[in-house]
Amino acid sequence: MDKKTLSDIAWDALKYVGDVTSNAICPFCSNATWAYGKTDEGVPRLAWLAFEHKSTETRLPMLPLTCEKCGFTRFHDLAMINSLSGSEDEQS
Ligand SMILES: [Zn+2]
Numbered sequence: 001m002d003k004k005t006l007s008d009i010a011w012d013a014l015k016y017v018g019d020v021t022s023n024a025i026c027p028f029c030s031n032a033t034w035a036y037g038k039t040d041e042g043v044p045r046l047a048w049l050a051f052e053h054k055s056t057e058t059r060l061p062m063l064p065l066t067c068e069k070c071g072f073t074r075f076h077d078l079a080m081i082n083s084l085s086g087s088e089d090e091q092s
Contacts (some may be wrong), residue, residue, distance in 0.1 A: 037066075048079070
């Protein structure tokens, strides 16, 4: 019944991506450690990817993770993660 807040979704996404992609290797420098940004409240910082179609803009929330060695940044789609990780996702 409780609706997840965006910070709940960000934390869930960070845990899910960490579990599914642990030991992921950076494709550019072969480093295996990744960092996430934090808001002033310490919540994983999200990025918003904007898509424009017929003068309508849609923004999708993404979880960015940055290689600690070369700065390459990868983005994980929160909507996709939420649908993959949320068996307790009760939206009826
Ligand atoms: Zn790297």
